[in-house]
Amino acid sequence: MSTRTLRLTTLLVAALLALTGCGSKAKTVTEPELHATADATPSTSGATVVKIQISGNTVTPAGTRVPVTKNAPVVLEIQSDKAGELHVHSSPEQHIEFPKGASALTLKFAQPGVIDVEDHALDKLIVQLEVR
Amino acid sequence: MIWAHGLGGAKDLPVPAPLAIAGGMAALVISFCVLALAWRRPRYDASTQGHPLPAPMAAILESAGFAWLLRLLGLLFFGYLTWALVAGPDLTTNPVFGTFYVLVWVGIVPFSLLFGRVVRAVSPVRTLNLLIAKATGGDPSVGLRQYPARLGYWPAALGLFAFVWQELVNPDGAFLAPLRVWLAVYLAIMLIGAAIFGDEWLERADPFEVYSSLLANLSPWGRRADGRLVVRSPLANLDGLVARPGLVVTVSVLFGSTAFDSYKDSIRWVSFVDKLGIDPLLVNTVALVAFCAIIAGTFTVAAMTTGVGEDTPRSQLPLLLGHSVVPIIVGYMTAHYLSYFVELGLLTVILLSDPMVQGDILLGTANLSVSYFLSFHPSLLASLKVLAVVAGHIVGVIAAHDRAIKLLPKKHQVSGQLGMLIIMVAYTATGLYLLFGT
Numbered sequence: 001m002s003t004r005t006l007r008l009t010t011l012l013v014a015a016l017l018a019l020t021g022c023g024s025k026a027k028t029v030t031e032p033e034l035h036a037t038a039d040a041t042p043s044t045s046g047a048t049v050v051k052i053q054i055s056g057n058t059v060t061p062a063g064t065r066v067p068v069t070k071n072a073p074v075v076l077e078i079q080s081d082k083a084g085e086l087h088v089h090s091s092p093e094q095h096i097e098f099p100k101g102a103s104a105l106t107l108k109f110a111q112p113g114v115i116d117v118e119d120h121a122l123d124k125l126i127v128q129l130e131v132r
Numbered sequence: 133m134i135w136a137h138g139l140g141g142a143k144d145l146p147v148p149a150p151l152a153i154a155g156g157m158a159a160l161v162i163s164f165c166v167l168a169l170a171w172r173r174p175r176y177d178a179s180t181q182g183h184p185l186p187a188p189m190a191a192i193l194e195s196a197g198f199a200w201l202l203r204l205l206g207l208l209f210f211g212y213l214t215w216a217l218v219a220g221p222d223l224t225t226n227p228v229f230g231t232f233y234v235l236v237w238v239g240i241v242p243f244s245l246l247f248g249r250v251v252r253a254v255s256p257v258r259t260l261n262l263l264i265a266k267a268t269g270g271d272p273s274v275g276l277r278q279y280p281a282r283l284g285y286w287p288a289a290l291g292l293f294a295f296v297w298q299e300l301v302n303p304d305g306a307f308l309a310p311l312r313v314w315l316a317v318y319l320a321i322m323l324i325g326a327a328i329f330g331d332e333w334l335e336r337a338d339p340f341e342v343y344s345s346l347l348a349n350l351s352p353w354g355r356r357a358d359g360r361l362v363v364r365s366p367l368a369n370l371d372g373l374v375a376r377p378g379l380v381v382t383v384s385v386l387f388g389s390t391a392f393d394s395y396k397d398s399i400r401w402v403s404f405v406d407k408l409g410i411d412p413l414l415v416n417t418v419a420l421v422a423f424c425a426i427i428a429g430t431f432t433v434a435a436m437t438t439g440v441g442e443d444t445p446r447s448q449l450p451l452l453l454g455h456s457v458v459p460i461i462v463g464y465m466t467a468h469y470l471s472y473f474v475e476l477g478l479l480t481v482i483l484l485s486d487p488m489v490q491g492d493i494l495l496g497t498a499n500l501s502v503s504y505f506l507s508f509h510p511s512l513l514a515s516l517k518v519l520a521v522v523a524g525h526i527v528g529v530i531a532a533h534d535r536a537i538k539l540l541p542k543k544h545q546v547s548g549q550l551g552m553l554i555i556m557v558a559y560t561a562t563g564l565y566l567l568f569g570t
Contacts, residue, residue, distance in 0.1 A: 062406060111507050112145055113142030113144060113145055115143075130146075
């Protein structure tokens with residue numbers, strides 16, 4: 001009785017493995033690009049400025065906490081040796097491309113929380129924005 | 133948890149220091165009050181306590197029709213998700229990710245606390261095993277051989293570790309291929325094990341069922357020794373948790389992994405891993421094992437540092453006190469996942485309406501909107517989190533106290549509890565520090 005059960009189970013399991021086991025390679029999610037105001041002036045009163053340097057495999061800062069006031073602009077001043085993409089882990093998530101050379105992105109957050117900003121290509125944490 | 137692509141979102145603000153300190157002090161003071169002032173005779177006995185349910189209600193809940201209704205719902209939901217898993221796109225908007233990591237994993241906690249052994253009732257592997265047995269004329273509870281009692285919860289501990297590793301360490305955990313492999317292996321192990329050992333295997337090895345059934349001991353629903361379905365205090369219910377080998381490791385995996393999840397996103401840890409220059413996958417795996425091992429080790433030592441009578445072997449104490457970690461797990465899980473469950477859980481319920489991510493509206497949930505109330509009220513959220521950790525601690529201390537006076541001889545009843553008390557205060561302080569420091 002149980003041998004039959006076992007045989008059937010094994011068959012079922014084999015079928016399941018065949019069905020689900022060999023999945024396709026994961027694709028990267030492409031989300032709608034966000035075009036931040038490119039010509040932000042860092043001197044804007046009330047704005048928090050974060051300077052980011054990307055060269056080769058290194059990013060500075062590499063993980064630091066920056067306090068941010070909610071609804072106030074945050075300016076990310078990027079100096080990079082290549083074009084790339086930032087992942088801003090806010091709710092909802094934002095994926096923002098930046099060009100080679102100097103650029104600036106202005107972001108605003110209405111919702112309090114801790115937001116990780118990561119370099120996508122290097123998969124490294126750059127800064128955590130503590131929005132209050 | 134941060135998902136490489138998509139769902140993750142913002143994390144909670146750290147808990148303000150004064151609140152964390154107040155919580156810690158409260159835990160400390162209440163612990164010693166329990167030790168000094170609480171009852172001296174065991175109070176909880178799951179085999180006799182509880183109010184029987186009214187006969188008509190018990191008849192419905194215990195009817196075959198109700199059981200099949202729940203199984204059918206479980207199977208339908210499982211089928212729906214398998215469709216999204218197999219045919220859906222590899223995007224984080226595929227609801228299978230949110231369902232697996234948020235609705236199922238975190239949802240097990242509130243559902244089991246409210247309704248009891250929910251996974252056992254809806255588990256698709258249980259139903260599949262039952263259907264296979266029916267189709268072949270067998271008995272789902274009888275396998276080729278008896279499940280060895282000495283294995284206890286060990287298979288579940290391994291299964292739970294496999295889950296938390298997939299969730300917290302595997303960088304590709306939010307892609308379809310690794311998730312398919314994980315679930316296929318899970319299904320295979322569950323069904324083959326059930327064919328060999330009967331469905332007792334699912335009671336001991338299915339990580340989701342074991343997790344849910346452990347937490348169900350803190351729900352108001354229980355069964356007395358006479359078989360009657362009863363409603364009773366969660367503390368009386370907790371007394372009924374059957375200590376089996378592997379219990380301490382099982383609760384340590386649940387507890388340690390939640391603590392690791394808090395710690396792994398801290399800047400200190402992230403930059404440490406970055407500087408180390410070793411594969412983060414390896415470093416994080418080792419750290420996850422270490423977190424679970426530290427909990428299991430400290431708990432075992434603390435439970436054993438007491439004088440014992442002649443009829444209680446010291447080595448059995450960690451197992452017999454293991455149930456007291458369950459409320460602490462609930463406190464940690466609540467503190468850690470409350471906003472996450474509400475916000476990402478709601479988002480997932482919305483996404484479930486469109487499993488192929490092509491704009492379908494299959495369920496009536498597409499028009500819901502996510503409530504960010506908790507995130508917009510960080511002081512309320514922080515208070516709830518500290519309250520959850522401290523409440524879990526208090527229930528754990530009371531459960532340990534009640535068990536200690538049952539097990540220990542009179543002269544060791546107070547001094548014998550000190551070790552447990554100290555370790556529980558240490559767990560709570562660490563938990564509050566993680567809420568405050570990361």
